[in-house]
Amino acid sequence: MNMNRLNRLLNLIYRDLRIQFTISTVAWTLLSPIAFIFFTGMMMGALVQSVSINGQSVTYLAFLIPGIIAEQVLSGGLMAGWTVVADRREGDLEQILSMPFTRLDYIAAMLISMILFTLMYVSVVVVLASAISAINISLMAVLMMLVYLVAGTLIFGSIMLMIVTISRSYTAINIAGAFIASILIFASSVYYPINANTPVVLSYIAYSNPLTYIVNGIRQAFFGGLDPTSLFVMGLLVLLSFAIMTVVTLFYERSKTLL
Amino acid sequence: MKTENFIEMRNVWFSYRRNGEAVNGISFNVKKGEIFGFLGPNGAGKTTTIRLISTIFKPDKGDLNVFGLDSTRNGLEIRKNIGVVLQRESYEYNMSVFSNMWVYGVMRGIKAEELKKRIKYLLRKLNLWNKKSHKMSDLSQGQRRRVQIARELLHIPKLLILDEPTIGLDPIGKRWLLDYFKKLAKSGTTIFYTTHILNEAEYLCDRIAIINHGKIVKIGRSEDLKRSIEKKKFFEVEVNSNQDKLVEILKSYNIRIESRNGKAIAISSNNIDDVISALNKFKSSAHNSIERISSRHVSLEDMFIELLGDEHE
Structure with a gap:
């Protein structure tokens, strides 16, 4: 990457963060995982005493923490799409494209900003979860989680960027985003393990869902560590994320109007 | 930039996939230092032409050079030297006037010290310095429009493109802005000005092109154009x-x-x-x-x- 492109990216990331990291955004980002861990963790924890991961029996809260992190990875990706919609509606996208930035600069900066945003949220979850002794986190687990976080945001962000370019209706995009999010979350192992008791059709859907691999990968990072299988899955997710991002980038670069 | 023509359009065509042709083989030049008026009714192709000149869109056919550079291959270079005041204001409601300017200055890559000076200079020039800490949402439409213009002048563009900038302004605000554009042009900025308000173009522009249905129907100095129907x-x-x-x-x-x-x-x-x-x-x-x-x-x-x-x- 040449210096010019790097500067352009940094300048756009500055804009994204400056606009999105308001006091209220940061406050909600801090409050949201606290509420999530407290309500979902405690309520479900009262119903489900323990869950087995890699033969280890862990509390439901410990099981849920990687799910919360993965769900935020998905939300970060979706937010990238909604930010593009907002930029288009407010005229910001047209204004940015009339400045010395390429379309690739714009979407790359958007995705990187969302990765940083997700990182902030995830950091709060991890610190909180460690503080209440729900999980013990190692450096390797942090590194593995970072890979999943980046790959996941790129995958879901790219999918959403594609949807918002194809669809022009704000309402349609909102409904599509909510629909896709609920399918991805509930047809995955975010809230419950996918095992022999899972209906066959649902397990097929769950195993075709990248979110399942991200949740399982983060759980493996917390409760198992790096092994050849998780390394392979991680590699596949990284490849998938770059493949999808390349398709979206080409789509954006070749789109005639975009605005 | 040795070229005498800052904008050269030769038989440029552009169509939207869904809505058909927007610009149908238009040709005109804008000379360095002039205020060029681009007039037409709503939907005539004015905004599309701006998007082509600012290299957001690429022409389907024809040649478009800005500062002597081919627009399809030198978009980044061209956009470094233009300021585009779009019809939509695109500002951050919850940020102050100064912060809005600051974010845009950083995006343009202007260094902090220089940026502070430019913001101060422009806000003073546009009578906005006393509003620098106000939120954008607290400003009147005319004040917001002036912030938008100041923002597009931060990097000292050689070509300023204005897409109907006086819409929604009161007569005094309009006249103030038109006089400011005149001063700007005198200081060497080339201005491409679209409007459907004819007395504005008459007051401001050196030359005028009239566009309708994506075609230039008349082009010339305001006086010459009027003379063409003076027998009436x-x-x-x-x-x-x-x-x-x-x-x-x-x-x-x-x-x-x-x-x-x-x-x-x-x-x-x-x-x-x-x-x-x-x-x-x-x-x-x-x-x-x-x-x-x-x-x-x-x-x-x-x-x-x-x-x-x-x-x-």
Whole structure:
């Protein structure tokens, strides 16, 4: 990457963060995982005493923490799409494209900003979860989680960027985003393990869902560590994320109007 | 930048996939240092032309050079030297005027010290310095528009593109802004100005192009364009009653009715004798009286209506 492109990216990331990291955004980002861990963790924890991961029996809260992190990875990706919609509606996208930035600069900066945003949220979850002794986190687990976080945001962000370019209706995009999010979350192992008791059709859907691999990968990072299988899955997710991002980038670069 | 023409369009075409042709083979030049007016009714292709010049869109066909550079291959280089004031204001409601300017300055890659000076200079020039800490949402539309203009001048562009910048402004705000653009042009900034408000173009622009249905229908100096229809005479006739009868008589003499506003009827004709005859006929029929007749100068608006009026109907 040449210096010019790097500067352009940094300048756009500055804009994204400056606009999105308001006091209220940061406050909600801090409050949201606290509420999530407290309500979902405690309520479900009262119903489900323990869950087995890699033969280890862990509390439901410990099981849920990687799910919360993965769900935020998905939300970060979706937010990238909604930010593009907002930029288009407010005229910001047209204004940015009339400045010395390429379309690739714009979407790359958007995705990187969302990765940083997700990182902030995830950091709060991890610190909180460690503080209440729900999980013990190692450096390797942090590194593995970072890979999943980046790959996941790129995958879901790219999918959403594609949807918002194809669809022009704000309402349609909102409904599509909510629909896709609920399918991805509930047809995955975010809230419950996918095992022999899972209906066959649902397990097929769950195993075709990248979110399942991200949740399982983060759980493996917390409760198992790096092994050849998780390394392979991680590699596949990284490849998938770059493949999808390349398709979206080409789509954006070749789109005639975009605005 | 040695080129004399800052914008050169040669037979440029562009179409939207869903809505068909927007620009149909337009050609014109904008010279360095001039204020070039781009006039047309709504939907004529003005905004699309701006998007082409600012290299957001690439032409389907034809050649478009900005600063002598091919727009399809040198978009980044071109965009470094232009400022584009779009119709949509695109600002952050919850940020202060200064912060808005600051974010845009950083995006443009202006160093902090220089940026502070530029923001201060521009906000003072545009009478906004006392509003620097105000949130954008607390400003009036005219003030927000001035922030938008200041923002597009941060990097000292060689070409300023303005897409109907006076929409929604009061007459004093409009005139202030037009005078500011004149000063800006005197200091060496080339201005590409789109509007559908004709007296603005007449007041501000050195040369004017009129676009309709994506085609340039007339181009030239404002005075030359007016002269092209100057043989036509324009009058305003005021009558207390029987306006419909008067209109009927005028039409029978092939006199064009430009507008009707209460008692007043604006008319135009190439033949002054026809006008006199028609008015005499009106007076003699049923003892009608004419309250007032006045002639007026040809305005750019007359020419615009002359060129596009019938088509618009």
